[in-house]
Amino acid sequence: MAQAAATRLIHAAVAANPASGSPQGRADKLRPSYGFEAKVLGQTEKKSRRGVSTQATAGRFVRSELQVIPVSPEDVPKAEEKNQYLQGIPQLGGTSAAIWSKPTVRRKTKIVCTIGPSTDTREMIWKLAEAGMNVARLNMSHGDHASHQKVIDLVKEYNAQSKDNVIAIMLDTKGPEVRSGDLPQPITLAPGEEFTFTIQRGVGTADCVSVNYDDFVNDVEAGDMLLVDGGMMSFLVKSKTKDSVKCEVVDGGELKSRRHLNVRGKSATLPSITEKDWDDIKFGVDNKVDFYAVSFVKDAAVVHELKNYLKDAGADIHVIVKIESADSIPNLHSIITASDGAMVARGDLGAELPIEEVPILQEEIIMLCRSMGKAVIVATNMLESMIVHPTPTRAEVSDIAIAVREGADAVMLSGETAHGKFPLKAVKVMHTVSLRTEATIVVPQIPTNLGEAFKNHMSEMFAFHATKMSNNLGTSIVVFTRTGFMAILLSHYRPSGTIFAFTNEKRIQQRLALYQGVCPIHMEFSADAEETFTVALDLLQKHGLVKEGEQIAVVQSGKQPIWRSESRHNIQLRKV
Ligand SMILES: Nc1ncnc2c1ncn2[C@@H]1O[C@H](COP(=O)(O)OP(=O)(O)OP(=O)(O)O)[C@@H](O)[C@H]1O
Ligand SMILES: CC(=O)C(=O)O
Numbered sequence: 001m002a003q004a005a006a007t008r009l010i011h012a013a014v015a016a017n018p019a020s021g022s023p024q025g026r027a028d029k030l031r032p033s034y035g036f037e038a039k040v041l042g043q044t045e046k047k048s049r050r051g052v053s054t055q056a057t058a059g060r061f062v063r064s065e066l067q068v069i070p071v072s073p074e075d076v077p078k079a080e081e082k083n084q085y086l087q088g089i090p091q092l093g094g095t096s097a098a099i100w101s102k103p104t105v106r107r108k109t110k111i112v113c114t115i116g117p118s119t120d121t122r123e124m125i126w127k128l129a130e131a132g133m134n135v136a137r138l139n140m141s142h143g144d145h146a147s148h149q150k151v152i153d154l155v156k157e158y159n160a161q162s163k164d165n166v167i168a169i170m171l172d173t174k175g176p177e178v179r180s181g182d183l184p185q186p187i188t189l190a191p192g193e194e195f196t197f198t199i200q201r202g203v204g205t206a207d208c209v210s211v212n213y214d215d216f217v218n219d220v221e222a223g224d225m226l227l228v229d230g231g232m233m234s235f236l237v238k239s240k241t242k243d244s245v246k247c248e249v250v251d252g253g254e255l256k257s258r259r260h261l262n263v264r265g266k267s268a269t270l271p272s273i274t275e276k277d278w279d280d281i282k283f284g285v286d287n288k289v290d291f292y293a294v295s296f297v298k299d300a301a302v303v304h305e306l307k308n309y310l311k312d313a314g315a316d317i318h319v320i321v322k323i324e325s326a327d328s329i330p331n332l333h334s335i336i337t338a339s340d341g342a343m344v345a346r347g348d349l350g351a352e353l354p355i356e357e358v359p360i361l362q363e364e365i366i367m368l369c370r371s372m373g374k375a376v377i378v379a380t381n382m383l384e385s386m387i388v389h390p391t392p393t394r395a396e397v398s399d400i401a402i403a404v405r406e407g408a409d410a411v412m413l414s415g416e417t418a419h420g421k422f423p424l425k426a427v428k429v430m431h432t433v434s435l436r437t438e439a440t441i442v443v444p445q446i447p448t449n450l451g452e453a454f455k456n457h458m459s460e461m462f463a464f465h466a467t468k469m470s471n472n473l474g475t476s477i478v479v480f481t482r483t484g485f486m487a488i489l490l491s492h493y494r495p496s497g498t499i500f501a502f503t504n505e506k507r508i509q510q511r512l513a514l515y516q517g518v519c520p521i522h523m524e525f526s527a528d529a530e531e532t533f534t535v536a537l538d539l540l541q542k543h544g545l546v547k548e549g550e551q552i553a554v555v556q557s558g559k560q561p562i563w564r565s566e567s568r569h570n571i572q573l574r575k576v
Helices: 002-016 023-030 036-041 052-058 079-087 092-101 122-131 145-161 275-286 300-312 326-338 346-352 355-371 394-406 423-438 450-454 458-473 485-492 506-512 529-542
Strands: 110-114 135-139 168-172 187-189 194-198 208-210 225-228 233-240 244-251 253-255 261-263 291-294 318-323 341-345 375-379 410-413 476-480 499-503 518-522 551-556 570-575
Touching: 110 423, 122 145, 122 423, 135 145, 145 168, 145 275, 168 275, 168 506, 194 233, 225 244, 261 346, 275 291, 275 300, 291 300, 300 318, 300 326, 318 326, 318 375, 326 355, 341 346, 341 355, 346 355, 346 375, 355 375, 355 394, 394 410, 394 423, 410 423, 458 476, 458 485, 458 551, 458 570, 476 485, 476 529, 485 499, 485 518, 499 506, 499 529, 506 518, 518 529
Parallel strands: 110 135, 110 410, 135 168, 168 291, 194 208, 291 318, 318 341, 341 375, 375 410, 476 499, 476 551, 499 518
Antiparallel strands: 187 253, 194 244, 225 233, 225 261, 233 244, 551 570
16 A cells, blocks of 8 residues: 555656656656655654754755555556556667667766775786775774785876776774674574673673673663674663673674674764774875774764864865764764765665665765765675675675666775675676666766855866766867866766776865766876877877867866966867
């Protein structure tokens, strides 16, 4: 019955407004009138108005009242109306013809690979890079500085010798993770059994284990649900003393050493950046990494603190906030505003919040980032089964396709490449699925309020019109950028063609590796702009990226354009 009502709702929305047949249109129609933090945290509509959803109303997130359309005989559309509507739906065959007439040759969605024991060798870094890795992620929850240093050096060595490919380095902080302690051997627990977590150090018996966080006892209450490894096991809190929490096993299994603990619906009252994180951040500064992925960010203050630290240290490192904490949801808008991008860290997000909220939040966070001109990464479990199997499940393939269609800049592999059996196959699957999905997106959706993020900015205007022009003419875009700004701006508009971003800064080239649709290329800029342009085109031709006779759109804008003519902003159409 509920399904029938929902189907009717979609049908009515599409029939009433053909434009609403687009994913964004459908989402706008179907989105309930209250903010998603209200859905997630059970807050009232009134309260949600003060939160993120309303702050984001500048364009994309304007809420319309959800109309419940009763399923009744009078409500059934007339036959010819129905036929008219059905004729409007493109046939499958027709779509594929359009898809293949202009295949996408370069993958636009970037791939982040976590480097671990399966991939931390020279041979594997090279193979991953050739298979399609764009960003190497170092998870500081594991390994030590020596092992991460080895990976950083290998990636830099790869970049130094590669002619046409570059890998960015992302350092992911451990954050205030709550973990169980060491056990002499795994404990098998069955539903209904009693088990205790204690803040006493060094306990590891058959019915009790230590927790590495002293306020654990203060943060949990009887009735809370405690999840191990994002839900692989779960425990209901029955009672607590001053140093222990007594639980009943709900979902049993094997409890191993140092497992990740979350309390459903609650964030630990710990600072987002711990002492260990500051040490790791300094390690990142010393090694000039490209991005920090900051774990368990709860508010914008921590992002400002990190940015100030980086400014004082003279470090040009971009900050990606990991959205994985229940407390971050009401502050999403300000957190993302303060950052350079966000990661939908679905592992912890789906443990702290009800799991069914994850896809909804994923779509909302992607939309929010895209409308605010920030990078966005979708992470965790994307090809989980490939940790042990050589082929993915169909659901995993669909998951990647959804992230690509929603417009993520990048999709991420975790255990698949860190400790999986088939790291290269996993990258290849991600590459193929992204490429195939991208080929079906004829004209990508531009968030309606993207312009708001850069109000009155001339470069914004040029990015918008260059995108329109290159989409209409079916060309790639060439941009010369010293800071990366213009290439990133263009990427947010998701032009159909590749953005060939030439930069004279190696660091900028590496950073641009994360951005959707950007092919970053390093070259020295000559004092003569025409010469720079000619060398750039030769390079593209030499690598088979453009063909003789092909048209390309050249965009020049930003503060330090290569053509220093009176008119600093222009879009040109040139023939190769
Ligand atoms: N640098 C590393 N050294 C050793 N093992 C690693 C490293 N990076 C990742 N791993 C292994 O790969 C697994 C998956 O990596 P991922 O980045 O998803 O870790 P995670 O999310 O912290 O997972 P967990 O909570 O299980 O630690 C980790 O649990 C760990 O076993
Ligand atoms: C990536 C990560 O930290 C998570 O999904 O929780």
